[in-house]
Amino acid sequence: MNEDMLRYVVDYALSLGAEYAEARHQVDETSAMISRNGRLITLGKSVSDGVGIRLIYKGVLTFSATNKLDKSNLIDVVKKSVDRAKALTHLIRQPAKFSGDAVGKGSYRAYMLKDFHSTAVDEKIKFLEDLHKTAVNTAKEVKVPTTYCEYVEHIQKKLILNSDGGFVRSEVPRLSITFNLVLHHGSKGTLQRLMQWGASGGLELLQNWDPIRSLESEVTSLEKVLLHGIEPPKEPIDVIVGSEIVGLIVHESAGHPMEADRILGREAAQAGESYVKPDYFGNYRIGSKYATVIEDPTIPGSYGFYEYDDECVKARPRYLYKEGVINEPLHNRSTAYILRTTSNGSSRSMDYASEPIIRMSNTYLKPGDMGFDELIEDINHGVYIKSYMEWNIDDIRWNQRYVGLESYLIINGELKDMIRNPVLEISTSSFYSKITGADRELRFYPGTCGKGEPPQGMPVWFGGPNVKLSKIKLGGVGA
Amino acid sequence: MNADLLSINESILGKLRNSYDESAVQINEVNNVMIKIVNNEISLKHSQTLYNISLYLVKKGRLFMLESSTSNISELTSLVERIGSYAELVQESELYAPLPEPKPYKALSNLFDNKVLNYIDNSAQLCELMINSAINEGAQRVSGTLKLSIVSKALTTSKGFEGFERGSEVVSYLRAFKNESSGHWAYGGRFVDLNSIEYVGKKAAQYAAFTKEVVEVPPKKYEVILSPLVVGNLMELVATMASSFYVLSGFSIFMNKKVGDVVASENLTLADVPRDVELSNSTAFDDEGVETYDKEIIGGGVLKSLLHNSKTAAKFSTTSTGNAGLISPKPWNISLMPGDSSEDEMVEETKEGLLITNNWYTRLQNYVEGTFSTVSRDAVFYVRNGEIVGTTRRVRIADNLNKLLRNVSFIGKKQYLIKWWEVTVPSKVPYVMVKDVNITKPFD
Numbered sequence: 001m002n003e004d005m006l007r008y009v010v011d012y013a014l015s016l017g018a019e020y021a022e023a024r025h026q027v028d029e030t031s032a033m034i035s036r037n038g039r040l041i042t043l044g045k046s047v048s049d050g051v052g053i054r055l056i057y058k059g060v061l062t063f064s065a066t067n068k069l070d071k072s073n074l075i076d077v078v079k080k081s082v083d084r085a086k087a088l089t090h091l092i093r094q095p096a097k098f099s100g101d102a103v104g105k106g107s108y109r110a111y112m113l114k115d116f117h118s119t120a121v122d123e124k125i126k127f128l129e130d131l132h133k134t135a136v137n138t139a140k141e142v143k144v145p146t147t148y149c150e151y152v153e154h155i156q157k158k159l160i161l162n163s164d165g166g167f168v169r170s171e172v173p174r175l176s177i178t179f180n181l182v183l184h185h186g187s188k189g190t191l192q193r194l195m196q197w198g199a200s201g202g203l204e205l206l207q208n209w210d211p212i213r214s215l216e217s218e219v220t221s222l223e224k225v226l227l228h229g230i231e232p233p234k235e236p237i238d239v240i241v242g243s244e245i246v247g248l249i250v251h252e253s254a255g256h257p258m259e260a261d262r263i264l265g266r267e268a269a270q271a272g273e274s275y276v277k278p279d280y281f282g283n284y285r286i287g288s289k290y291a292t293v294i295e296d297p298t299i300p301g302s303y304g305f306y307e308y309d310d311e312c313v314k315a316r317p318r319y320l321y322k323e324g325v326i327n328e329p330l331h332n333r334s335t336a337y338i339l340r341t342t343s344n345g346s347s348r349s350m351d352y353a354s355e356p357i358i359r360m361s362n363t364y365l366k367p368g369d370m371g372f373d374e375l376i377e378d379i380n381h382g383v384y385i386k387s388y389m390e391w392n393i394d395d396i397r398w399n400q401r402y403v404g405l406e407s408y409l410i411i412n413g414e415l416k417d418m419i420r421n422p423v424l425e426i427s428t429s430s431f432y433s434k435i436t437g438a439d440r441e442l443r444f445y446p447g448t449c450g451k452g453e454p455p456q457g458m459p460v461w462f463g464g465p466n467v468k469l470s471k472i473k474l475g476g477v478g479a
Numbered sequence: 480m481n482a483d484l485l486s487i488n489e490s491i492l493g494k495l496r497n498s499y500d501e502s503a504v505q506i507n508e509v510n511n512v513m514i515k516i517v518n519n520e521i522s523l524k525h526s527q528t529l530y531n532i533s534l535y536l537v538k539k540g541r542l543f544m545l546e547s548s549t550s551n552i553s554e555l556t557s558l559v560e561r562i563g564s565y566a567e568l569v570q571e572s573e574l575y576a577p578l579p580e581p582k583p584y585k586a587l588s589n590l591f592d593n594k595v596l597n598y599i600d601n602s603a604q605l606c607e608l609m610i611n612s613a614i615n616e617g618a619q620r621v622s623g624t625l626k627l628s629i630v631s632k633a634l635t636t637s638k639g640f641e642g643f644e645r646g647s648e649v650v651s652y653l654r655a656f657k658n659e660s661s662g663h664w665a666y667g668g669r670f671v672d673l674n675s676i677e678y679v680g681k682k683a684a685q686y687a688a689f690t691k692e693v694v695e696v697p698p699k700k701y702e703v704i705l706s707p708l709v710v711g712n713l714m715e716l717v718a719t720m721a722s723s724f725y726v727l728s729g730f731s732i733f734m735n736k737k738v739g740d741v742v743a744s745e746n747l748t749l750a751d752v753p754r755d756v757e758l759s760n761s762t763a764f765d766d767e768g769v770e771t772y773d774k775e776i777i778g779g780g781v782l783k784s785l786l787h788n789s790k791t792a793a794k795f796s797t798t799s800t801g802n803a804g805l806i807s808p809k810p811w812n813i814s815l816m817p818g819d820s821s822e823d824e825m826v827e828e829t830k831e832g833l834l835i836t837n838n839w840y841t842r843l844q845n846y847v848e849g850t851f852s853t854v855s856r857d858a859v860f861y862v863r864n865g866e867i868v869g870t871t872r873r874v875r876i877a878d879n880l881n882k883l884l885r886n887v888s889f890i891g892k893k894q895y896l897i898k899w900w901e902v903t904v905p906s907k908v909p910y911v912m913v914k915d916v917n918i919t920k921p922f923d
Contacts, residue, residue, distance in 0.1 A: 034806070036728055039573050042806050043565060044544035045558050049551055050529070064526040068550045077528060080600075084512065084524050087601055091521045122568040146729035182729040182847055192729065192845045266517050268622035269654040269663070270900045272839075272856065353527055353548065392840035394873045395856045399921050401875060403844045403852075421844065425875075425921045453515065453624050453900065454525075473922040477850050477877070 002069075006161045009053055009074050014163055016082045018055040020098060022162035024310060025051050026352035031116065031153045033124065037146065038132025040125050050352035053077060057085035059095025061334075063355035099336035101343045103166035104314045108307040110172045110300075112202025116153045119203055124151065127206070134212050135181055138219040142188075142226055148180040158310070166312025172305060174200050174459060176446060177211060181219070183226050191226040192389060193218060193405060198303045198446025198459060221386075221406045221418075229420025230409070236471040238382035239424065240375060240410065243443040245388050245402050246365050246464035251447065253428040254293035255363040255462070257397035258320040258328075259346075259451075260335035262358075271451045272395025275428065276326060278339055284326040287432020290368065290467065293321040295330060297345070297361035303446045304361030304460040306348065311356060313345035320363075324432065330358050350456035357452050365464030368438030373413075375439050375468050382410040383474060384466075385422055401425040403477060423475035437468040484508060484633035485643055491534070492635055494556070498563050501537040501578050503636040503805065505766060506530070511628035512599050514606055516653070518620050521606065533766075535805045536562065537578075540571035544805065574806070576793035581640035584770035587763045589756045590646035591629075594671040599627050605651070605676055612680030613655045617688035618662075621680065623653030624899075627671075632762070640768030648759035651676045652899040654857065655683035660870065662686025663837045663857045665708060667898020667905050669759050675896065686836050686858040694861050694869035696918070702832030702888075703876070703916040704825050704862070707895040709838045710911045711902035712853070714749055714815050716841060717880065718904065721751075721776045721784075723791035724807035725846075732849040732880055738782050743884035745780040746818055751802065753811035757896060758905035760811045764801075771801040771811065777884075786810060813906040818890025825889050825912045827865040833874065833918065834860040834867065839901045849880030852919070878917040886914045 006023040013021035028048045034041045050067030051074065064081045066073060132147045154174045161167050176198035183191045195218060197209045241249070256262065257274040265273055276284075296317035297306045307315050311333050319327045331339070332347035335358065347356040376384065385404035393400035407419040444463035451458070488504040495502040513525040532555065534545040543562045547555050598605055605625055613621045628648040635641050649672070652665035664682035666675040705713070720731040736742060743749075753762050753771035765771055767789055775783040787795065788803030802808040826834065841853035854875050861869040891909030898905050 036573070040570055041572050041574050042542040042544050043562070043569055044546065045562055046546035047549055047554055047558060048547070049549035049554060060521065060524065062524040062526070064528075066528040067530055067548055068528065073528075077526075081524075081526060084526065084600060084602075087603055088514070088521050088524060088606075091603060091606060093520050096522075120568060121565045125569065146727070146734070148728040148730070180729055182734075190845060190847045192847060265620075265622060266515075266522055268517065268656075269624060269652060351548075353529060355523065355525060390842045390844035390850070390852060392842050392852055392854050392875070394854045395839065396873075399854070399873050399875070401852055401854075401877070401919070401921075421850075423877075423919075425919055427921045430921070453513065455900070475919065475922065477844060 003159065006159060009078060010161055010163050012075060013055045013078050016078065018057045018082065020056040020163055022054045022160065023051060024158060024160045024352065026349065027157045028351050029155050033128060033151045035128040035149045038129040040128065048351050052349060052352045052354065053081065054355065055081060056096050057082050058089045059092045060085035060088050061096035065353040096334060097337045098333035099342055101313055101333055103162065103164050103312040104308050105167045106308060107169035109170060110200040110305055112173050114203040116202055130212060131179060131215060134215045135219055138216045139183060139223055142183045142185045142223050144181065145184050146182045150178045152176045160310055160312055162312055168308040168312045170306065172200050173202055174198065174303065175202065175205050183222055185226055188226050191222055193222055194389065196446050199301055200303060200305045201301050225406060225418045225420055229418045231476055232383060232419050232422035232474045233381065236473045238379045239469045239472040239474065240382065240384040241467050241469060242384065242386035243441065243464050243466050244445050245385060246467050247445050247462035248391060248402065249431060250293045250365045250464055251360065251363050251460065251462035252393045253397050253400055253431065254320050255295060255360040258330055259358045260329040260331045260339060263329060264335055264338060267451065270453050275396045275398045280326045281329065282327065285324050286321055286326055286429055287324040288435050289323045290435040290438050291321050291324040291432035292319065292366035293363065294366060295320055295360060295363050299362050302362045302444065302461045306361065309345040309347040310349050311343065311347045313343045315345040318344050321432065330360065332358050348458060350458055354452065354454065354456045359451065359458045360449055360460050362444065362461040364442060364444065364462065365467065367440045367442045367465040370437055370439045372439050372441065372466055375437055375466060376410050377413040379410045380412055383419060383422055384408045384410055384415060385424065398428050421477040423477060425475055434469040434472065435467050436470045438465040441465055484631060485635060485641055488633050488635035492637060495536065495559065496637065499536045499538050501637050503535040503578060503634065503767065505533045505632065505634045508631040509628065511626060512602060513624060513626040514602050516606060516610060516621065516623045518622060519610055534559065537575065538563065538566040540575040541566050541569045542572040542575060574790040574794060576790045578636050578638050579767055579769050579789050579799065581638055581768055582770065584764050587754060587756055587761055590644060590669060590761060592647045592670040595627050595629060595647040595649060598671060602627065608673065608677050609651060609653050609680045612677045613653060613684040616681050616684035617657060618655035618684035619657050621653050621655045626650040634764065634766065634768055636768050642764045642768060644762060646759065650898050651679045653679050653683045655687040657687040660687045661857045663708065665897050665899035667759060668757050668896045689858065691860065691867060691870045694871055696833065696861055696871045696874065698919045700915045701918050702829050702912065702914050704829065704832065704834040704910060704912045706836045706910060707897050707908040708902065709835055710815060710908040711897040711906040712838055712841055714813055714906060714908060715902055715904045717749060718751060718776055718810040718813050721786050722808045723785045723787050723795055726785060730846045732847065733782065733785065734847045736782055738784060740782050741780055742782045742881065743777050743780040744887040746890055747777055747780055747884060747887050748775055748816040749777040750775045750814045750816065751786060751810045751812065752814045753801065755812055755814065758812035758907060760905050762811060765803040766805050767803040769799050769801045769803060774800055810904055813904050815908045817892045817894050817909050819892050820889040822891055822910050825910060826862055826867060828889060828912065829862040829865060832862045834862060851880055852877035875919045876916055877919045883913055883916065888912050888914045
């Protein structure tokens with residue numbers, strides 16, 4: 001990566017009158033395998049290598065991206081960017097400005113204990129075959145008509161310079177697996193599960209994840225759901241929400257509504273706005289004392305790991321909700337300026353061609369101090385929803401729905417019959433207010449979060465403990 | 480430009496000939512700008528000048544893909560060499576079929592609007608048109624996007640196919656707010672159509688400003704009128720599920736169905752229309768160099784065709800439908816054929832129902848069975864005895880896609896050109912009325 005080239009770009013933009021300039025050279029390389037029913041369909045590689053340039057000229061914020069990296073083209077891109085900004089200055093009432101944060105100088109990387117190249121391709125293909133065979137062989141009374149798997153190794157390198165003195169170099173490898181499983185029974189129909197694994201690191205992650213064992217367990221449980229699952233209870237009951245769903249809920253209903261750009265309306269026509277208003281911070285109660293949601297990019301080995309954001313601001317943990325009160329939103333330097341604070345380092349870009357915007361990293365609900373057995377021991381009649389497929393939430397992050405997959409009836413403190421498709425359809429305040437307990441086991445799950453225009457998919461973790469909600473009315477699919 | 484890109488293709492192909500049995504090279508040269516409008520002013524001017532190369536490589540029936548967004552040819556060459564070294568370690572793909580022999584294709588004209596070139600550097604007038612048309616219609620604030628693109632595409636295959644196209648695209652969408660209400664509209668096409676761009680602001684504001692008493696609607700089954708934005712979102716899902724690769728992979732309601740089965744109401748005809756040059760994915764040839772043609776996916780309620788490339792076609796013992804995708808076939812442009820109802824007539828026909836003007840976050844519990852839900856955003860109107868009598872907010876459709884298709888009762892006679900964040904395949908879609916749609920809301 002050519003530091004001199006980026007410095008030239010920044011200096012040249014300033015020489016044309018820009019108040020701020022930033023240049024980011026980003027290279028993303030992936031190696032991917034797609035298999036169906038255990039057989040490799042294709043092996044693919046991709047490389048994305050270019051420069052993203054952001055500048056402010058007379059209050060107009062512009063972002064330009066190019067993968068023609070010769071000097072004359074870069075000069076042309078900066079010039080065009082300034083010219084295009086000039087043509088829009090009359091439409092600006094609130095000039096774009098950044099908060100006066102102390103931007104950082106540094107470099108960081110995530111390490112692979114076992115390099116992607118340390119295992120031959122044919123062994124990786126054998127692993128994909130084994131996943132399929134595990135699914136098929138574990139199913140006893142149902143058929144597995146289709147499995148589909150995507151295996152992706154990704155290395156992301158960035159070098160970022162800005163006119164405020166920021167300089168950050170980074171390298172993060174990531175591994176992810178997505179596995180789609182369809183179970184079929186002649187009279188009971190089908191059931192579908194999408195399993196995902198993802199983290200930063202190398203092939204050592206496969207050993208930690210042990211996907212074969214997870215898959216055995218999933219197929220065993222889901223077969224029972226398909227064959228024997230009963231309707232969920234209709235009356236209000238205590239519900240244990242599994243950590244996989246708790247993680248998704250905090251991502252959707254704490255992480256997203258606490259993105260300051262969304263709160264200020266910048267995503268209004270795309271990802272939407274937020275129920276949170278700027279005067280809520282530090283005083284608006286959204287839930288019980290258990291409602292502490294933390295956003296932490298610095299978790300080593302996490303899927304959303306970074307140490308500096310793309311504006312060169314040092315990353316740190318943020319408490320979005322603290323003991324039930326709305327606390328601190330995710331900021332970049334633009335929203336921090338508008339709301340008269342400092343950035344907390346939340347600005348990231350998917351690739352060189354995408355503008356840096358406020359993104360989550362690793363979002364989780366703070367665990368409690370109970371064991372799982374303690375959590376359910378006083379429930380006489382309840383439901384435990386462990387996993388899900390369908391979910392969605394409205395554009396202000398208030399009205400949300402999660403449809404359970406592996407789910408159990410709880411009778412007298414013990415897990416009993418399987419339940420099919422219980423629906424948790426709930427408002428944000430109800431969810432966080434009805435938490436009456438959490439166990440101490442914090443688990444994380446990977447996801448690709450979508451936001452922005454053009455849309456940017458960002459690797460994130462979301463997680464939490466298993467939590468207990470009191471007196472919840474569940475629905476059923478089609479009910 | 481034509482000759483430039485094709486000669487680069489040819490030089491890359493030349494290097495591949497000795498190492499691979501078959502190959503295809505596609506270069507997309509992209510020049511676009513996107514202006515983001517937030518609260519009635521410009522928030523960002525976003526420009527991209529990109530050069531994307533896709534390589535499809537075959538060695539002894541093994542399939543390799545290489546996607547590159549770089550102008551660094553040595554980086555690309557090194558990847559080509561590395562990928563080739565895997566050939567002995569990888570098994571033959573179940574989807575392998577030889578690349579098609581080249582045949583003449585009928586080129587499409589009118590893919591490019593020169594006006595896009597001018598507006599790329601001077602987009603203020605179009606932004607002002609969007610903003611002002613909404614404000615003049617009663618909106619208090621607006622946010623949205625204007626995107627102008629020029630894409631050149633060159634495809635060369637080792638079988639001797641050569642094709643080049645240059646096209647333009649205009650996408651405009653706007654969300655208008657008035658007090659607690661909002662409305663949204665979108666336009667996506669090949670051409671700078673000032674009337675359509677103005678209509679985006681006007682229609683979004685009309686929905687935002689259409690004030691009626693706010694009513695609470697209980698969760699139950701309703702007759703539902705879906706705006707073209709909602710129809711576009713759902714029909715894109717259906718058309719994508721018609722990709723035979725989605726069928727093979729367990730992501731489709733058509734997995735357990737066959738061509739000839741009744742899958743929808745008899746008044747519903749959904750087509751893939753790559754040769755409709757008003758829509759911005761129009762193309763004369765697919766990614767394998769096969770000539771495209773317009774086709775019904777669902778015709779009169781009957782499943783007429785899945786979407787195929789030559790590989791899936793071989794697997795299904797049929798012929799390519801000109802929808803490659805080198806691995807996964809894809810719909811180019813979507814058209815839900817118009818019916819004979821006006822929007823007002825649909826409202827008049829409604830005993831008790833909802834007019835849902837926009838949606839997002841469509842997710843499935845089970846792709847094979849089609850159980851899904853989607854959340855409304857922006858205006859939702861409550862209709863009783865043929866009249867809009869109230870507004871309500873943020874309801875959810877939680878139902879089954881198969882049932883929804885079968886319960887379509889009326890289809891509008893006017894199609895709208897839609898593309899935006901939640902409708903990514905360019906679509907020509909009318910309003911649609913569906914009976915017995917399950918509407919849910921949070922229990923707590």
